[in-house]
Amino acid sequence: MIGRLVRHDLAARRAEVAEIAELSPRMRRFTLRLAAGSPPVAFERLAVGDHVKLGFPDPTTGKLPLPPEGRPVMRDYSVRAVPDPEHVVVDFVIHGAGPATDWAASATVGSAIGVLGPRGSHILPDDRPRYLVLVDESALPAAARWLEEAPAGASVEVAIEAPDGDLPTLPRRARASVTRVDGTDGAGLAAQLRSWAPRPGDLVWAAGETASMLAVRQTARALGLDADDVDVHGYWKRGVAGRDHHQPLDADAS
Ligand SMILES: Cc1cc2nc3c(=O)[nH]c(=O)nc-3n(C[C@H](O)[C@H](O)[C@H](O)COP(=O)(O)OP(=O)(O)OC[C@H]3O[C@@H](n4cnc5c(N)ncnc54)[C@H](O)[C@@H]3O)c2cc1C
CATH class of the missing domain: 2.40.30.10 (Translation factors)
Structure with missing residues (x-):
């Protein structure tokens, strides 16, 4: 953990x-x-x-x-x-x-x-230089909290996978970026993660639809990131009602 x-x-x-x-x-x-x-x-x-x-x-x-x-x-x-x-x-x-x-x-x-x-x-570390946050709309409240609560000297980069249309206004902070990505399968989030070129010690935090989150986790592994630097959560699964988020991301993969 x-x-x-x-x-x-x-x-x-x-x-x-x-x-x-x-x-x-x-x-x-x-x-x-x-x-x-x-x-x-x-x-x-x-x-x-x-x-x-x-x-x-x-x-x-x-x-x-x-x-x-x-x-x-x-x-x-x-x-x-x-x-x-x-x-x-x-x-x-x-x-x-x-x-x-x-x-x-x-x-x-x-x-x-x-x-x-x-x-x-579950209190996340406050000693990282960069927080790389990958979400869909269901985890926008968590992304907003990252922007508000991450330590002042750290930067927070947020990528949001969302359908067309207006998104809620997110909190502003000095060292931050917010990027919207296309798609519904995590490919856009995965590409964004690669383009951030994570360094050891950066924290990758991601939450959203399970298939997208699997893509994010696989990309983090392919980039060689340490398990202590990657925290990925499935908040819902397409076609499944009331999914238990304690299940592993790929437990109910079809
Ligand atoms: C730790 C945690 C925190 C969460 N925080 C939030 C939050 O702050 N705000 C929030 O909106 N959600 C949040 N979620 C996700 C939310 O719990 C699920 O989206 C939940 O399934 C919604 O319940 P429902 O009764 O609307 O739909 P369900 O009865 O669970 O599902 C019915 C159908 O709707 C689909 N579905 C479920 N959620 C979505 C969605 N977001 N978009 C499109 N289709 C969907 C399902 O795949 C299913 O086919 C969180 C989940 C977890 C695990």
């Missing part, structure tokens, strides 16, 4: 939408207000992969059973920000169909949701 892990008590909280912002035609930001007395969502600097499990009400009954009473349909969402102990901010890609995207497309202020976790914060 790269970096270090800080464990947290697992909390299941009820929450409601306090605020909605349209970040782009395909991304909506939700500020969720936790029910009174709920434990706050942990937030650690440079734990850019931290995520909560969001639980969605049954679309027919409206019921939202939370552990230990029951278990709703859940999906993973990055902790984009914790502005204060009563709130957490999450950004949703609005894609075709699925319990999470359906909820996000129709939610309004006051809509109910469950917020579980995070179980732990």
Whole structure:
């Protein structure tokens, strides 16, 4: 594992939408207000992969059973920000169909949701000269965190694989670049990684669709990068609902 892990008590909280912002035609930001007395969502600097499990009400009954009473349909969402102990901010890609995207497309202020976790914060190293960040839209919240939280002297290069259309505005920083690449199979990301010519000690961090992430990981290996310098995560898989991200990237390769 790269970096270090800080464990947290697992909390299941009820929450409601306090605020909605349209970040782009395909991304909506939700500020969720936790029910009174709920434990706050942990937030650690440079734990850019931290995520909560969001639980969605049954679309027919409206019921939202939370552990230990029951278990709703859940999906993973990055902790984009914790502005204060009563709130957490999450950004949703609005894609075709699925319990999470359906909820996000129709939610309004006051809509109910469950917020579980995070179980732990995986804090990434703050001593690298360059952070090479390769993502699709699902990991844009994490990329935004890299731009905000990477150490001041380091540079952050971001490549985004995304369909045509506007992207959300990302945070600005002095030593940074943001590049959009074409495609849906990781070839554009892989080419971008090669063109950055990573040096030993640079950290490559990537998250997005599993096939694209496999291409990124294979390219990192072909470039001879050390395993301690490469951290790649599959956030979803085309054609698979609710994929468990703890599975190896190629576990369900077809
Ligand atoms: C650690 C972690 C952090 C994550 N953070 C975020 C985040 O901050 N914001 C975010 O939007 N997503 C994030 N994701 C991805 C999100 O959990 C998945 O996209 C999830 O599958 C969405 O659930 P759903 O109910 O909408 O679709 P599902 O029911 O899971 O899937 C239904 C169909 O939609 C497809 N699909 C799923 N996601 C996408 C997508 N992004 N684009 C196109 N098609 C898709 C599937 O392949 C499937 O065919 C994260 C995932 C992980 C593991």
